Amino acid sequence: EKQPKTPQTWQGKTFVITAGPTREAIDPVRYISNHSSGKMGYALAEAAAHAGANVILVSGPTQLATPAGVQRIDVETAEQMLNAVQQQLQQCDVFIGCAAVSDYRIAEIASQKIKKEQNDEPPQLKLVQNPDILQQVASSEKPPFTVGFAAETENLKANALRKLERKQLKMIVANDVSQTGLGFNSDSNNAIIFSQDSEQSLPTMSKHDMAVAIIDAIAKRYFDNTT
Numbered sequence: 659e660k661q662p663k664t665p666q667t668w669q670g671k672t673f674v675i676t677a678g679p680t681r682e683a684i685d686p687v688r689y690i691s692n693h694s695s696g697k698m699g700y701a702l703a704e705a706a707a708h709a710g711a712n713v714i715l716v717s718g719p720t721q722l723a724t725p726a727g728v729q730r731i732d733v734e735t736a737e738q739m740l741n742a743v744q745q746q747l748q749q750c751d752v753f754i755g756c757a758a759v760s761d762y763r764i765a766e767i768a769s770q771k772i773k774k775e776q777n778d779e780p781p782q783l784k785l786v787q788n789p790d791i792l793q794q795v796a797s798s799e800k801p802p803f804t805v806g807f808a809a810e811t812e813n814l815k816a817n818a819l820r821k822l823e824r825k826q827l828k829m830i831v832a833n834d835v836s837q838t839g840l841g842f843n844s845d846s847n848n849a850i851i852f853s854q855d856s857e858q859s860l861p862t863m864s865k866h867d868m869a870v871a872i873i874d875a876i877a878k879r880y881f882d883n884t885t
């Protein structure tokens with residue numbers, strides 16, 4: 659039985675959504691991060707809540723207000739984001755990894771501010787890889803319907819499909835971030851939504867409208883496959 663795509667489509671279902679950048683400390687006053695504003699993830703949280711879902715937003719540092727009806731958990735690092743997500747997985751029906759998670763962190767965070775005087779040469783920062791939150795969720799014991807994003811500057815389709823496959827995702831939203839003014843830290847976006855057997859192009863639109871379209875695309879597949 660198919661459910662109608664009414665505003666209350668997601669009544670009784672829980673979404674966990676990651677959003678924003680992560681921040682990886684170098685020393686007590688410095689960090690590695692990226693230009694993610696969090697706007698897309700927050701728009702998704704708002705759209706899912708508007709469609710009746712319980713929404714838990716696991717957010718890196720942003721300047722954004724929490725959307726109405728959304729429960730927000732603030733984190734800084736990728737490891738903190740993973741921990742927060744894992745604690746919410748018990749009752750999670752849909753997971754959307756929208757955060758721009760730092761792929762690497764500093765191997766050993768300096769306990770005091772790094773001083774120029776104490777270094778003859780510029781310091782060499784040693785990096786280690788962060789856990790892949792999306793991949794861990796998708797390969798957990800009882801995985802939710804897992805949706806990822808792919809930010810690419812080249813070979814959009816091939817790279818997105820490889821991520822869909824490698825991370826065992828139900829859907830991936832592929833963004834071409836090579837175009838100036840779109841995607842990262844912008845108000846509008848364009849994207850292609852891929853699943854194993856479908857492809858849906860979304861033209862340039864506001865992140866609000868794109869979020870509604872993505873939540874709708876998830877509903878279509880989620881309810882077609884589970885009922």
Ligand code: CTP
Nearest residue numbers: 755756757759788789790791792806807808809
């Ligand atoms: N992601 C994640 N944890 C990470 C890295 C990425 O959860 N440590 C998620 C992002 O939230 C996004 C998806 O994985 O939904 C793809 O992120 P992206 O940076 O495009 O892909 P990577 O697998 O990190 O590959 P690369 O950066 O090399 O393109």
Ligand code: CA
Nearest residue numbers: 758759760761
């Ligand atoms: Ca990455």
